[in-house]
Amino acid sequence: TLFANAQRLGIKIIAPVLCDIHDFKGPRCHRVLFDAPCSGWGVVGKNSDLRWSKSKKDSLNLAETQGRLLRHAATLVNPGGVLVYSTCTIIRDENDQVVEEFLLERRDFTIDSAAKTFPKELVNERGFVKTYPDFENLDGGFCVRLKKRLLRLAQVESVYVPGFYDAETRKPVIDGVPEKIIARHTLKLQPEYYPSRPIVPLTEITHDRVTVEIMRGCPQRCRFCQASRIYRPVRLRSIDDIKKQVMANLKATGHDEVGLLSLSTSDYPDIDRLTSTLVMALEPKKIALSLPSLRPG
Ligand code: SF4
Incomplete structure (x- = not known):
């Protein structure tokens, strides 16, 4: 025995x-x-x-x-x-x-x-x-x-573990997990959330540049667009924060191009002042400024 x-x-x-x-x-x-x-x-x-x-x-x-x-x-x-x-x-x-x-x-x-x-x-x-x-x-x-x-993790508010939910009914398939997942948002885009020394790949990549987020969410809310709903509310970074990150990233990486990142860059409310501030800082160093995700009209 x-x-x-x-x-x-x-x-x-x-x-x-x-x-x-x-x-x-x-x-x-x-x-x-x-x-x-x-x-x-x-x-x-x-x-x-x-x-x-x-x-x-x-x-x-x-x-x-x-x-x-x-x-x-x-x-x-x-x-x-x-x-x-x-x-x-x-x-x-x-x-x-x-x-x-x-x-x-x-x-x-x-x-x-x-x-x-x-x-x-x-x-x-x-x-x-x-x-x-x-x-x-x-x-x-x-x-x-x-x-x-994963059960303990699934019990943390806003954490979604797909395996614990039925894909069609969306109901939990085990006990002890929430019926509904509550979305959580970062309310302020703080400078410390962003890297000052981003990783530079050894190979040449498509977006071979410093990329800096300027806004999260989009004020347009086009009906077909998932992203504008998922990334609500709209949050802006200050021009000062953006410029500081651009200069720090350029110094740490040696890139010769900067891209401004957001769902719809032209919807950044102060886009004129932002671009002219950056152009004045980048032009003497011959660094290009790129604005992807522009909304025409
Ligand atoms: S402008 Fe672009 S990101 Fe904004 S809601 Fe429309 S499709 Fe979505």
Whole structure:
């Protein structure tokens, strides 16, 4: 038994509780190992009577029990925690099938592949560990490490985790996540949000220039335009902030062109003064000024 083995090995941190898993009242845990009751076909070499005492139907019945118990074991795992499912059988119905069905239902769990820790001969393409006697004379067995993640993140206001929502109805498919995602906006475009030393690629790129945001959102609200709705409200940067960033970025990068970035640059209310201020600063250095996203008319 677990208790006898722990005593034999001198392990004192195990406190066995004998009960039906459904009646277990302990706290949720960061690590849960669910060693499922199984047909035992992985150790048939040691239990040869299995050939006569077990049938295919037993595996199918067990798969139903394993799935139910695995779902319950999952309720004992903390957000961010780990659930390991293991068996000593090689029957896919009791292993892969149980886990795949569980993952379809519990989208907050993902497979944490065993490829990082087990020899590659034992890990399949899904990240499951499968052992067979033809490798190092091991018993047949199965285990998979499942991580419960993203749930805590999805509970932060304004964070949207697509896997937790039905794509058609947009309703949550798991408990504990908000019905509606509230959009969050930066109300002021502070200078510290922008890099003073942007990365310069080693290759020549299409927009090979210093790019400086001057406005977020667009006041025009054309009916076909998603961006103007997504990036509401309109927020402007001051000419002084823009000029300081332009000069700092040019000094740090050596670019010879500056692009002013926004959804619709010509809708920046003080565009005349902005461009003339920048032209006066850039012209003596022979640096070009580019205004993409201009709205005609
Ligand atoms: S001007 Fe451009 S960015 Fe602004 S709403 Fe119209 S299409 Fe969208």
